[in-house]
Amino acid sequence: MNNNDIEYCECKNSSAVYSQNDDFMWWDRCCDCNKVIEDSITYFNQSDEDY
Numbered sequence: 227m228n229n230n231d232i233e234y235c236e237c238k239n240s241s242a243v244y245s246q247n248d249d250f251m252w253w254d255r256c257c258d259c260n261k262v263i264e265d266s267i268t269y270f271n272q273s274d275e276d277y
């Protein structure tokens with residue numbers, strides 16, 4: 227997911243959300259507008275290992 231392209235949900239009371247994820251993070255998306263819930267974006271634990 228490219229952060230520059232995210233449109234965040236602005237619904238005051240979304241009726242429902244659903245979760246999505248990719249290799250690096252997961253986030254919730256609003257079922258009303260299909261936009262990302264800004265506060266929901268969670269990056270997976272970043273280890274100290276170098277890849």
Ligand SMILES: [Zn+2]
Nearest residue numbers: 235237256259
């Ligand atoms: Zn919304």
